Amino acid sequence: MTISALSGITVLDLGQAFMGPYCGLLMQRLGADVIKIEPPQGEPYRRPTAIKGVEAVQFGLLNAGKRSLCIDLKTDEGRTVFTDLAATADVIIQNFAPGAFDRLVGVDDLLAANPRLIVASGSGYGSTGPRRDARAMDLTIQALAGVMATTGFPDSAPVRTGPAVVDFMGGAHLFGAVMAALVQRGTTGRGQHVEVALFDAIFPSLASNIGGLFDSDGEIPERTGNRHGGLGVAPYNVYKTADGWIAVLCLHDRHWAELCRIMERHDLVDDKRLSTNASRVKHMELLDRIVEEWTLERNSAELEVALNEGAIPSAPVQSLEVLLKDPQLKARGMFEQHRNADREWWTFGSPLRLADSPPPAENVPARLGQHTVEILRQKLMLPPERISELTATGAVIGDLPVGTVGVRV
């Protein structure tokens, strides 16, 4: 029988919002026992949403399948429960504000007590450099790290990306760092502290923009709208169609030749001005006009079929609502609705597909503290009386029904 890649690995997931919880989610989907440790008021996405006042869909998206352990880490007894658990765990994930985790428990102490432990710290700027103590979130990193300056149309203001790409880029890297540390532990028998900064994780994605800046000595606009980030490829744009927009690009000369054929512009195939990418880049405005004249007369779906047949990279711009019903998204199991007797929820699939690592059969979002008693019994072998004492003092909190926790933030 095949077991999953991370079977037998225990993770204490102290993650907040996206970076930490996404790292934990990727581990859970590969078979790790991920224990989400929450404060008495629950994690932010358990709290009522701004408009409807219900539990946010984000909670299930990022946490279904994790067990819930509710500890008040502001109490001495709560912290002791946590450090006792850390002594039995393989991985701790934390992305608290700078310095907060170290004030709570010392990383060095945790590693001394459990030399096989991997402590994974996510932060805005990392533990070094002049900004190490600054508060950071997806939006502020987008501002500082050139994402906003390079996003948008040349004649309008800088704009952030719609999705929280910085937080998730950070989470994906943090997962990778934990896995690499597990690989190293396989050789050395020792864990270690690993860290990923959001600022570092998003930076390499500017490669094309940096390329354009260098190649043009800063002459090209910083924001290139829907054109290539370095204005280094043409055609490369999003074109209006009769009923929407379509993204089209020609990476190779053969794409361009094929596009001319599809557009029935046989006159252009042998046009010397357009025969190489370097020459097409010089005539970018002309090319964009030619392509858009053709797309404007046709529907996106019709264009997509024709371009796909010619193996030219293209896709219609889909709205979020249409995307959530997209057949490809469904086929890949990336966004799934589930229900049981208590509730219904949506959850993400994992982008990591390992042929020999079957995903968990069922990923149910836990109620706050649902597994508190079970975990203290299993992992720390605490007797019922001791668990009752801890519950009585508020150091830990047991199972609470959905909807009875949380205050509006």
Next chain:
Amino acid sequence: MTISALSGITVLDLGQAFMGPYCGLLMQRLGADVIKIEPPQGEPYRRPTAIKGVEAVQFGLLNAGKRSLCIDLKTDEGRTVFTDLAATADVIIQNFAPGAFDRLVGVDDLLAANPRLIVASGSGYGSTGPRRDARAMDLTIQALAGVMATTGFPDSAPVRTGPAVVDFMGGAHLFGAVMAALVQRGTTGRGQHVEVALFDAIFPSLASNIGGLFDSDGEIPERTGNRHGGLGVAPYNVYKTADGWIAVLCLHDRHWAELCRIMERHDLVDDKRLSTNASRVKHMELLDRIVEEWTLERNSAELEVALNEGAIPSAPVQSLEVLLKDPQLKARGMFEQHRNADREWWTFGSPLRLADSPPPAENVPARLGQHTVEILRQKLMLPPERISELTATGAVIGDLPVGTVGVRV
């Protein structure tokens, strides 16, 4: 002595552009021997850039530190060299167009010949679903996967992100998948095929946008400019300053109270309309006006100091040129210039910081085929005569000086 996390791991990196090469880069920075396998014309970033006609800066950014092996995989002998090497390797990375790698060499055959091998496939849509055969690039996935629809101002067209976030999100996930497979191999002794689709990898970053769509029953605009993706947090925006823009957000009530104090708007602290995030969200327009009135009168640097002192998440919008000289970027070693007798180049640092995995001392970009002879000797123990034969037929290509390879694409 500490050795690196991936010491002793050999990677055959067939990556193209960003997704595959970034995965290889992350492995190289953790100590793997990454062999970049290139076609006779070199990888695309060796070819002259559109404007200056020099080797693109992207080549060094993503490939410095990898060895270069030049094979013509269109020849039978070239393919045999590749499969012989695959029998000695730990990991293969490939992100060719759909089906191309399987037409070249069968994944099942590779795994049968080397059961410890991990084959990592990156693609646009993955190997399943109705779009599995469609060509895809960063731009087209941004169009289809809701990134463009959610990026930009409500009253203007959808826009792609400036950085190639889809490609790099894919590369970071592909790295994570390879690491997880190495962890699993540590238990089972067996490798496997792993895959990551760009379409899957970018999707979870829409969590807030999906939250907003659900919470508002589709009433909020799809694109929210620089406001929160789900219009679920206020204040949360980018505000004009006397000399630029600054991103500011209040995630907690204490941030808001602190912001009121810094703005010297003590009258607002006890304003019931603004006491909780849910109520502030209802008065988003008002709040944005109040904050921007304050920021417009001050320089970004001055605002940043004040907001940092109050521990409020904020950061100025930095241009790409300013970013490349940013002290934090420098302190983190994320963008470094090097030179030797032959040339100068820039390369990325790795966002993955493992306390016990020292990065390579030096990362020099290889000339095309620089290590061809050395690798065939080391890994396949081929005698000089055989290497000469393979070179003579063009199945492999040895060292070529910088600038003598490549044609304009």
